[in-house]
Amino acid sequence: MAKILIPTALRQFTAQQDSVEVTGATVADALRHLTEQHPDIKKNLYNEQGKLRSFVNIYVNDEDIRYLDKDQTELQGNETLSIVPSIAGGATLTAEPPPAAASLSNEEVARYSRHLILPEVGMQGQVKLKQAKVAMIGAGGLGAPLGLYLAAAGVGRVGIVDFDVVDASNLQRQVIHGTSDIGRKKLDSAADRMREINPHLAIDKFDAGLSSENALEILRDYDLVVDGTDNFPTRYLVNDACVLLKKPNVYGSIFRFEGQATVFAYEDGPCYRCLYPEPPPPGLVPSCAEGGVLGILPGIIGVIQATEVVKIILGVGETLKNRLLLYDALNMRFRELKLRRDPDCPVCGNNPTVTRLIDYQEFCGIKPMASQPVNNTDAIDAVELKAKLDRGDNFLLLDVREPHEFQIARIPGSKLIPLGELPKHLNEFDPDAEIVVHCKSGGRSQKAVDLMKANGFRHARNMTGGITAWSDKVDPSVPKY
Amino acid sequence: MIEIEPEPWKTMVRHAETSYPNECCGAMLGRIEGEKKLVTEAVPLENAYAGEQGARYELRPEDLLNADRAARSRGLDLIGIFHSHPDADAYFSETDLKNSCPWYSFVILSIQRGTFHHANSFLPDLEQTKADKEEFKWPKF
Numbered sequence: 001m002a003k004i005l006i007p008t009a010l011r012q013f014t015a016q017q018d019s020v021e022v023t024g025a026t027v028a029d030a031l032r033h034l035t036e037q038h039p040d041i042k043k044n045l046y047n048e049q050g051k052l053r054s055f056v057n058i059y060v061n062d063e064d065i066r067y068l069d070k071d072q073t074e075l076q077g078n079e080t081l082s083i084v085p086s087i088a089g090g091a092t093l094t095a096e097p098p099p100a101a102a103s104l105s106n107e108e109v110a111r112y113s114r115h116l117i118l119p120e121v122g123m124q125g126q127v128k129l130k131q132a133k134v135a136m137i138g139a140g141g142l143g144a145p146l147g148l149y150l151a152a153a154g155v156g157r158v159g160i161v162d163f164d165v166v167d168a169s170n171l172q173r174q175v176i177h178g179t180s181d182i183g184r185k186k187l188d189s190a191a192d193r194m195r196e197i198n199p200h201l202a203i204d205k206f207d208a209g210l211s212s213e214n215a216l217e218i219l220r221d222y223d224l225v226v227d228g229t230d231n232f233p234t235r236y237l238v239n240d241a242c243v244l245l246k247k248p249n250v251y252g253s254i255f256r257f258e259g260q261a262t263v264f265a266y267e268d269g270p271c272y273r274c275l276y277p278e279p280p281p282p283g284l285v286p287s288c289a290e291g292g293v294l295g296i297l298p299g300i301i302g303v304i305q306a307t308e309v310v311k312i313i314l315g316v317g318e319t320l321k322n323r324l325l326l327y328d329a330l331n332m333r334f335r336e337l338k339l340r341r342d343p344d345c346p347v348c349g350n351n352p353t354v355t356r357l358i359d360y361q362e363f364c365g366i367k368p369m370a371s372q373p374v375n376n377t378d379a380i381d382a383v384e385l386k387a388k389l390d391r392g393d394n395f396l397l398l399d400v401r402e403p404h405e406f407q408i409a410r411i412p413g414s415k416l417i418p419l420g421e422l423p424k425h426l427n428e429f430d431p432d433a434e435i436v437v438h439c440k441s442g443g444r445s446q447k448a449v450d451l452m453k454a455n456g457f458r459h460a461r462n463m464t465g466g467i468t469a470w471s472d473k474v475d476p477s478v479p480k481y
Numbered sequence: 482m483i484e485i486e487p488e489p490w491k492t493m494v495r496h497a498e499t500s501y502p503n504e505c506c507g508a509m510l511g512r513i514e515g516e517k518k519l520v521t522e523a524v525p526l527e528n529a530y531a532g533e534q535g536a537r538y539e540l541r542p543e544d545l546l547n548a549d550r551a552a553r554s555r556g557l558d559l560i561g562i563f564h565s566h567p568d569a570d571a572y573f574s575e576t577d578l579k580n581s582c583p584w585y586s587f588v589i590l591s592i593q594r595g596t597f598h599h600a601n602s603f604l605p606d607l608e609q610t611k612a613d614k615e616e617f618k619w620p621k622f
Contacts, residue, residue: 007549008513008558009584018553044583044607055582055609057542064542084546085584087562088530089577090504090537091569216621221599246596356621 002030004081006041013041022081027058028071030081045083057084103127108200112154125314126154130200132313133157135222135247137210137238139190140164141288141298142228142252142305144176149306150226151194151201155313158194159204159222162186169481173295210234212357215241224312226250226305230288232279233360239264239272240357243347250308252301255285257294257330259301262320262339263308265348269321274342279364290440297329378449380436380461382469388436389413395434400448401467405440409478411470419444422451431456438463438470440481482517482616483561483586483602485509489523490620494597496525497565497590503534508548509561509588518560518586524548537576538564561586561602568593571601573612581605586615 001021006014014020020037024030035042047053058065059082065073104112104126115121121129132155136143139162150158166174166181166189174186181189187205194201206218210229215237219225225247227238235253242249248266253259264271304325311317324337346353380388388395389412399406399414406416417425419439429435435457439445445462452460463469471478485493489509496505506528511520526548530539540562549559562585566572571591573581581587583605591598602617 005549005553007584008560053607055580059542059546062543062546082546082549084542084549085582086540086542086580087506087545087582087585088537088539088580089564089574089587090530091566091574091576223593223598 002075002077002079002081004030004034004083007083007085010041010044010083013044014038023077024075026069026071026075027060027065027073027081030075031058031071055085055087057086058082059084104130108154111198111200115154120316121314125316128313128315129154129310130156132224133159133222134309134313135159135161135219135225136228137161137225137234138228138230139174139176139186140170140228140230141173141254141293142302143186143190144174145299145302146226146228146306146309147176147190147194148197149303150309151198153306153310154198155201155309157202157204157222159206159218160187160190161206161208161210161218162190163207163209169289173293173298175299210237212237212359215357216245219245219247222247224248224250224309226309227252228302228305232285233364233366235272236279236363237357237360240347240354243271244356248312250305250312252298252305254293254297254301255288256291257297257328259297259327259329260324261301261304261308261327262324263312266312266319266321268341270339270341271345271348273347274345275324275339277342277346282364282366286443290443294329297327300327300329378461379464381464382473385411385436385438385463385470386474393434395436396429398435398437398448399439399467400437400444401439405481408481409467409471411438411467411478414438419448422448426452426455426457429457431458433457433459435460436463437461439466441466441468482618483520483588484517484618485520485523485588485620486511487620489520492523492525493563493588493590496523497563497592498596500528500565500567501592501595502567504528504530504536504538504565504567506538506540506562506564508545508552508559509563509586510548510552510555510557511560513558513560520560522552522557523563524551535567536569539580559585561588563588563590565590565592571599573601573603573605577603578605578609578612581609581612583607587612588617 001023003019004022005019020034022030022033024033045056060073060079112126115126116123134150134155136146136158139160164186166177166184166186168182170177176193177189187207191203191205208214219241225242227249229235239249242265249264251264252261308319311319322339324339326335343350397414399416400419402418437445437448442464449460449462468480471480496507507523507525509520510522526540526544528534528538529541530537552559566589571589587603588600590600600619602615603612604615605612
């Protein structure tokens with residue numbers, strides 16, 4: 001008896017046997033015996049004309065019967081026959097057009113004519129832009145110029161990730177949004193403006209905060225990522241996701257009058273963690289909401305990012321890979337720092353230890369007090385504070401903001417001591433006194449309370465939400481900034 | 482549906498990326514658990530296409546035979562075939578269809594500018610007239 005090995009997919013026709021014993025003097029006889037025992041297998045091996053299907057090869061031991069006597073190849077009865085498909089294929093770009101149209105319409109030619117006459121862009125480059133897919137994290141300060149220019153430049157698809165709503169305080173810098181957009185989702189406002197600039201643009205809207213759960217899924221379908229985030233957890237998240245997905249991460253950040261830009265995770269270059277292996281302690285670096293930012297600054301940095309995005313897509317020029325560009329608006333100076341990939345980097349190094357996305361809130365130390373027991377008597381909210389003031393309780397209301405903030409808005413009866421000055425003034429207070437501390441939104445005041453507790457002030461409490469919450473919940477006449 | 486374990490997936494992506502700008506090909510071995518095909522091992526094979534390999538591949542039947550034997554000897558099944566599409570999407574092309582076989586899952590990895598971009602799995606029909614997309618899970622690193 002010869003034996004025919006049955007491919008996995010055909011075992012449903014042979015009662016799950018992985019081989020079938022057959023008799024026959026030739027291969028044709030043996031196959032006939034197989035199809036007699038298991039008739040359902042026949043249509044898999046033979047076409048309607050009764051010929052072996054084009055993809056079916058029969059091997060006798062190690063020999064292809066095409067090089068023996070075809071199906072008249074003689075059998076002794078101890079052979080093993082194998083059914084081996086012939087498989088080939090390929091993308092064959094010539095045979096059919098790729099899904100995205102690889103050419104420009106007359107209207108597009110007219111629109112992009114100043115690009116098309118640049119030899120570095122040309123028809124080929126403009127088609128590359130049209131086929132490019134860019135993920136934009138954030139539609140805020142950096143996202144505004146990015147969105148406008150990427151749309152105008154002819155990038156084919158932009159995915160925007162943002163969960164925020166346009167606020168009056170955004171309009172000083174986020175030029176993609178207008179006054180009539182206040183209260184709208186930034187996603188909708190930005191998308192409308194971008195489509196107005198360029199109706200050829202496809203936009204994917206992700207109404208969510210980027211998280212470890214959704215980042216890989218969202219970013220996977222894009223060619224590159226441009227980071228317009230304003231906080232450390234998301235910045236590390238974007239970085240790690242880009243390294244894991246091998247997508248270039250076009251980075252920018254802004255603070256007060258200074259900005260930075262570079263390209264991470266591109267070719268053999270470094271990632272954000274090579275530059276900053278550890279996040280700063282929470283609260284050390286104030287956010288733009290706390291520290292302020294020159295409205296024009298994100299315009300410059302975002303446009304630098306947009307430039308790098310376009311260069312990477314076109315494959316022209318020298319990118320900021322391995323260089324951190326520093327911009328100082330007050331003194332109008334650009335500087336550069338050399339960057340290098342760190343072979344010991346936990347994400348992009350030679351032996352990475354971070355091989356999946358982690359909890360970035362925890363990594364940046366801003367997990368909601370998991371390690372310290374939350375003591376509710378430490379906190380007081382705006383409404384409680386108002387009641388306390390109305391009752392005429394005897395306590396000190398301490399404002400730890402900066403003097404220029406105090407000029408914008410204040411809570412009546414508060415005493416101003418900026419956080420940085422506080423240590424010098426601690427001895428001026430009675431350690432047993434009841435003290436309520438506030439700032440703009442509750443971050444700095446928590447640090448002040450921690451400091452005071454550590455120095456024996458047992459009755460110091462933080463006012464959650466700061467003067468912003470006061471304006472929201474107690475006194476709308478106090479301006480928000 | 483077909484699911485690929487992390488180790489074979491890494492092997493496949495690496496094979497596809499290092500073969501870039503040429504197409505690569507290989508075999509996927511594993512187990513069938515009810516409705517699910519689980520790939521536990523990937524075997525990179527040589528692209529035997531005689532011409533320009535940027536947009537073509539061919540599997541040598543002998544290589545496939547050996548992969549099938551290797552699978553059987555370890556109690557595994559030959560479940561599918563993978564190949565790459567350099568700088569093209571992971572779609573089942575006319576060439577793929579005309580040289581396909583309905584017995585296996587066909588996983589295609591799109592490699593864009595040298596790095597993995599996305600992938601799909603297809604099940605071609607017996608007459609080589611169409612291929613349905615198969616539900617497909619690869620590891621999310």
